[in-house]
Amino acid sequence: MIRITVDGRLYDDEVEPRMLLVHYLRDRLGRTGTTIGCDTSNCGACTVLMDGVSVKSCTVLAVQADGCEVTAVQGLQGLTDGDLYPLQKAFHAHHGLQCGYCTQA
Numbered sequence: 001m002i003r004i005t006v007d008g009r010l011y012d013d014e015v016e017p018r019m020l021l022v023h024y025l026r027d028r029l030g031r032t033g034t035t036i037g038c039d040t041s042n043c044g045a046c047t048v049l050m051d052g053v054s055v056k057s058c059t060v061l062a063v064q065a066d067g068c069e070v071t072a073v074q075g076l077q078g079l080t081d082g083d084l085y086p087l088q089k090a091f092h093a094h095h096g097l098q099c100g101y102c103t104q105a
Helices: 021-028 072-082 084-092
Strands: 002-006 009-013 046-050 053-056 069-071
Touching: 021 046, 069 072
Parallel strands: 002 069
Antiparallel strands: 002 009, 046 053, 046 069
């Protein structure tokens, strides 16, 4: 069992010990903004904030996030009273992608 707050909402869930946080967020909670980009932890497309620290959710087990507050990309907007978060504004202004891996030359 884990207790985790994601984008301001508290969840109590039973998870398999080997389930990655990225799969928990996407498959259980439908937070599909947290993407799986490379399957090797190189690109950073799965990055979330866990207790205010950026982590690659493909390298963190869901059980390791027990008791933590996780902010996915969709939750960033909630941190700014409905306006876009500065990172989201920058992505929008410069036509950026979450990881940018596919745009590198």
